[in-house]
Amino acid sequence: MATTRKTYHPYPTHQSEPEKYLPSFFLEISIDRQILKAEVRPLQKDKGYYTIVLDGVFVGHIHKIGNEWLDFLGVNTEVYQLVGNGIEAHVMTAQ
Numbered sequence: 001m002a003t004t005r006k007t008y009h010p011y012p013t014h015q016s017e018p019e020k021y022l023p024s025f026f027l028e029i030s031i032d033r034q035i036l037k038a039e040v041r042p043l044q045k046d047k048g049y050y051t052i053v054l055d056g057v058f059v060g061h062i063h064k065i066g067n068e069w070l071d072f073l074g075v076n077t078e079v080y081q082l083v084g085n086g087i088e089a090h091v092m093t094a095q
Helices: 079-095
Strands: 025-031 034-042 048-052 057-065 068-071
Touching: 025 079, 034 079, 048 079, 057 079, 068 079
Parallel strands: none
Antiparallel strands: 025 034, 034 048, 048 057, 057 068
């Protein structure tokens, strides 16, 4: 005679609200006499953080503390500052 077992994990009965997508915007950043295209997207869950992708390569998530742009680990680079200044200029013109 076959017996049925109780499942270990209950199946979800409802789906949570899907994550809202915040659109990216694009900046042109000059680094060492090269123009790089930066894709910048604000993070929905972590307010004030931005995802940075330079020429198709993920660079990091940055935010501003004081007058400096830092990543999650508190690292400050010239690229972060250049992209951060571009973000500030974009936000000011968008308002």
